[in-house]
Amino acid sequence: MLDLVLRNGRIRGRAEPVDIGIRGGLIAEIQPRISSSAPHEDLGGRLILPGFCDTHVHLDKACLLNRCGHDHGGLADAIAAVSRLKADFTCEDVYARGARCLDRAITQGTSHMRTHVELDPAVGLRSFEAILSLKQDYAWAIDLNICVFPQEGLFNRPGTEALLVSALEQGADVLGGCPYTDTRPDAHVARIFDLAQRFDVDLDFHLDFDLDPSWMHLDAVMRETERRGWGGRVAVGHATKLSALSADALAQIAIRLEQSGVAVTTLPATDLYLMGRTHDGNVPRGVTPVHRLQAQGVTCSIATNNVLNPFTPFGDLSLLRMANLYANVCHAGPSDFGSVLDLVTESPARLMRLPNYGIARGAAADMIVVDARDEVEALAALPDPIKGYKRGQPTFVREPARLLSPSHVKQAALRKGSSSF
Numbered sequence: 001m002l003d004l005v006l007r008n009g010r011i012r013g014r015a016e017p018v019d020i021g022i023r024g025g026l027i028a029e030i031q032p033r034i035s036s037s038a039p040h041e042d043l044g045g046r047l048i049l050p051g052f053c054d055t056h057v058h059l060d061k062a063c064l065l066n067r068c069g070h071d072h073g074g075l076a077d078a079i080a081a082v083s084r085l086k087a088d089f090t091c092e093d094v095y096a097r098g099a100r101c102l103d104r105a106i107t108q109g110t111s112h113m114r115t116h117v118e119l120d121p122a123v124g125l126r127s128f129e130a131i132l133s134l135k136q137d138y139a140w141a142i143d144l145n146i147c148v149f150p151q152e153g154l155f156n157r158p159g160t161e162a163l164l165v166s167a168l169e170q171g172a173d174v175l176g177g178c179p180y181t182d183t184r185p186d187a188h189v190a191r192i193f194d195l196a197q198r199f200d201v202d203l204d205f206h207l208d209f210d211l212d213p214s215w216m217h218l219d220a221v222m223r224e225t226e227r228r229g230w231g232g233r234v235a236v237g238h239a240t241k242l243s244a245l246s247a248d249a250l251a252q253i254a255i256r257l258e259q260s261g262v263a264v265t266t267l268p269a270t271d272l273y274l275m276g277r278t279h280d281g282n283v284p285r286g287v288t289p290v291h292r293l294q295a296q297g298v299t300c301s302i303a304t305n306n307v308l309n310p311f312t313p314f315g316d317l318s319l320l321r322m323a324n325l326y327a328n329v330c331h332a333g334p335s336d337f338g339s340v341l342d343l344v345t346e347s348p349a350r351l352m353r354l355p356n357y358g359i360a361r362g363a364a365a366d367m368i369v370v371d372a373r374d375e376v377e378a379l380a381a382l383p384d385p386i387k388g389y390k391r392g393q394p395t396f397v398r399e400p401a402r403l404l405s406p407s408h409v410k411q412a413a414l415r416k417g418s419s420s421f
């Protein structure tokens with residue numbers, strides 16, 4: 001007996017609409033027509049996608065624009081601006097700002113998210129404790145993966161490592177690194193790997209966040225990944241240096257990335273906003289073309305990063321919008337649209353090592369319905385996600401907009417008037 005049947009929906013790779021049967025939180029059947037007495041919903045030929053996966057978000061420092069002056073500075077200015085605020089963060093404050101973002105992300109179709117949480121002596125474990133509560137309270141709609149990391153360095157901030165250890169002992173899922181802020185960047189990378197091995201967790205680095213490709217911390221990360229046998233368990237975010245490489249040089253880096261098993265996440269909104277500020281003309285975009293890396297076998301993703309703070313004073317938690325922005329910036333044409341859509345669905349699911357992800361029999365029934373007919377329209381036209389399901393249970397609904405033309409209003413008034421007799 002099925003619990004629910006979604007009728008007349010379109011899935012990628014099939015020309016005709018299908019029915020999807022859900023049982024016990026899993027996709028049990030996908031057929032042109034399912035005969036069942038279970039409750040059903042007609043999707044009207046709209047596109048069904050697996051819930052989006054956002055691999056790089058900062059819930060702990062989101063929504064800060066109303067409390068910090070911001071003069072549109074660069075990366076160092078943004079770090080300093082948030083650093084000044086962290087001592088006053090409370091669990092309640094972080095929870096409230098994070099909840100505001102999660103509410104928006106869920107209604108934008110995200111069902112899995114990795115949030116990076118800063119730990120240092122100024123903020124202690126307060127942000128981590130708040131995000132841990134959010135993870136529990138929002139599990140009905142979104143799986144939250146917590147990555148703790150030292151944004152302001154490890155060796156130059158005594159006491160930070162102890163906080164990382166404490167958070168890992170209390171259930172942090174992933175460990176991050178940020179060598180470009182440390183006085184000993186190579187030692188930083190090695191020590192983060194030591195801790196990852198000690199706690200058997202995956203790694204996700206903030207890395208190479210500038211436009212000088214003559215040197216890269218990525219080299220050290222790939223070496224350590226290979227030496228420690230951590231392939232498939234390491235990701236790097238930003239890596240904007242890669243955007244400054246020639247096509248041939250990028251292809252060579254892609255070979256190394258694929259061989260070492262290091263994934264790459266690009267963060268279009270933040271990378272566009274912070275990179276190239278010293279250029280007076282012909283400003284570089286600073287967004288790594290990950291769909292080209294993906295074509296060479298590298299696991300990649302497009303993600304949100306910061307929202308409404310000095311790093312990125314914009315944001316609505318829409319991964320579909322972020323994918324559309326990326327496609328514009330990186331000159332991805334219609335023939336690439338399927339690959340770009342993969343960068344917010346299937347590929348980040350592999351990066352996060354999610355089991356049972358996708359639209360297939362036996363997969364978790366974590367799905368969204370998009371007001372589009374196919375993947376090209378979904379990416380190009382930015383339609384709204386109109387329904388969401390987590391483990392087969394509804395999580396949100398959005399009514400499609402209706403035009404109120406004069407003739408429509410007149411007809412509605414006539415119908416209303418006639419109904420009174």
